[in-house]
Amino acid sequence: MEPPVESLADEVTRLREALRESERGSRLLLDSIPGLVALLAPDGQLQFVNRQILEYTGRTLDELKHWGTSDTVHSEDLPHVIQVFTRSIGSGSPYEIVQRLRRADGVYRWFQNNGFPLRDTSDRIVRWCVLLIDIDERKRAEDAIRASERQFRLLVETIPALVWRGTPEGELDYLNRRAVEYLGHTAESLTGGRWLELVHPDHRETTVQRWLQAATTGSSYADEYRLRRADGEYRWIRSVGEPLHDTDGRIANWYGLVIDIEDRKRAEAESRTAEEALNRARSELAHVARVTTVGALTASIAHEVNQPLSGILTNASTCLRMLAANPPDIEGARETARRTMRDGNRASDVITRLRALFTKKEFTLEPLDLNEVTREVVVLSLSELQRNRIVLESEFADDLPLITGDRIQLQQVMLNLLRNASDAMVGVRDRPRRLLLRTEREEGDGVRLTVRDAGVGVDPQSMNKLFDAFYTTKPDGMGIGLSVSRSIIERHHGRLWAEPNDGGPGATFSFWIPRQAERLDAVAAPSAS
């Protein structure tokens, strides 16, 4: 039995209704999903978009159908989207693209675009379903994290230091690029404690000890040692590390820096060398100044040696003559021979004194009798004083305590003071050129030496400047004698000062030294001129 035509038409209508109903249901469903959904024909032709797509893009279905040639997809993403999409449609396999999609207001937001085919019972593709999920915020957060990570990595890689990370056990597990370049090794090639082989053999033991100490106690680590660079040169480095603790308080990682301090060390060493050179130069200068004095004292030396030599020669001549006489004067000859020996000893004493005075020696401390020390200087200065027609008067106290000091340096000071006094009186013609040299015991158990001249005196305003280096009132002076003298006296914990004479022309220079100056400054001492 054939069904009636009307009923067939009714049936079609009913089915269409049902289908429409179903589509409405589907549309209702798709419009209600919190996401952007599109349905495509098997060939990729856009057939349906849900309300959210229309609202998001602000475009109609017809407009959206031309997404491949419009600005719906961000122009930077479009080629990639088209490529993946086309390939997927062709092959029938699902795709996933992350891309930007234009919002109605023109802003592009990041979407995750998933497309997958819908198949019928015979496995034929009947439609494609496309799901677009707004991942803009997540993407931006991820990008920010990635950028931040990149920043940090860049920082770590380019920081002008060697960065390392270690495991809680103290094993090296990361080196930044600079470290790799510097060492010529990667973290991997230095595991198993092989990094120690880069440490200079002399430093290896202490380096291990310090690192193990830090690693076992979890305290901050810092050490300086010499490390072999990629080119084989051992260079001084400073290594510092800090442990990062996890929430349980256990060490999660060690983070550290290695800084090349070779240049600094060298600069320090050079600066030390320069300082030593300066000190040497200073003492050389003082030595030169002393040699200048020696030059001035050459006459004294000749004088001192020639006197006893002259006596020796004269006595010997006399002795020979007495022996040659008829009858020989034996007793006279004996006496002259004795005098010859005495003069020989005098000459020898002079040489001994000179040697003690002019041998270049380091600062040597010994118990000293100021009177004795002063007398030796007087002997050496005598001829110069005589040449300048100086009348030397000395008053030596006989109750002086011994002092501790450097004989030669103190004599340098005395020579300098005597010479200054002598120079100050060269122009004096209207009065005796008196030079008073006095030693005294001072209260507080010190000794004092005073050199008082009757010379041109010192302008009270210049009193303090006298002791400045390179200050001089002499036309041919260098102005270092008093400055060096004062530093010598100060090294003996004493004091050197000048004052105008009260009631008379001239000036008085004095120094005072405490009885016990056991500990003198260790700095190399300059000597006076």
Added chain:
Amino acid sequence: MTARSLVSIVDDDESIRESLPDLVRQFGFAARAFPSAEAFLASGFVTETRCLILDIAMPGMSGPDLQRELANRPQIIPIVFITASGDRAIRPRLLAQGAVECLFKPFSDAALLAALNAALAMR
């Protein structure tokens, strides 16, 4: 032979004062030593002195000072200077000022004798 000529020696150095008079006596002269120019001037032996052996550098009045002082007196005393200084330049200057000789210490007995003979021959 008349009384021997007096040679006076003025030197602040003890070695010289000890040794030189004996040598001078060996030459056949009388000799006296003085430690300073002042002591010589005050001694009363100035007029008696036929020759003066004089040190140049001395505290107080120097040898040349004494030479100048004596130049003001009517009596002429020949002077032989002796010096321990090494400065040879002083010799011509002293000779130009009238000294007989200038000997540098140490000097030989022959040099001294020659100088003394020259000095005494001047009279």
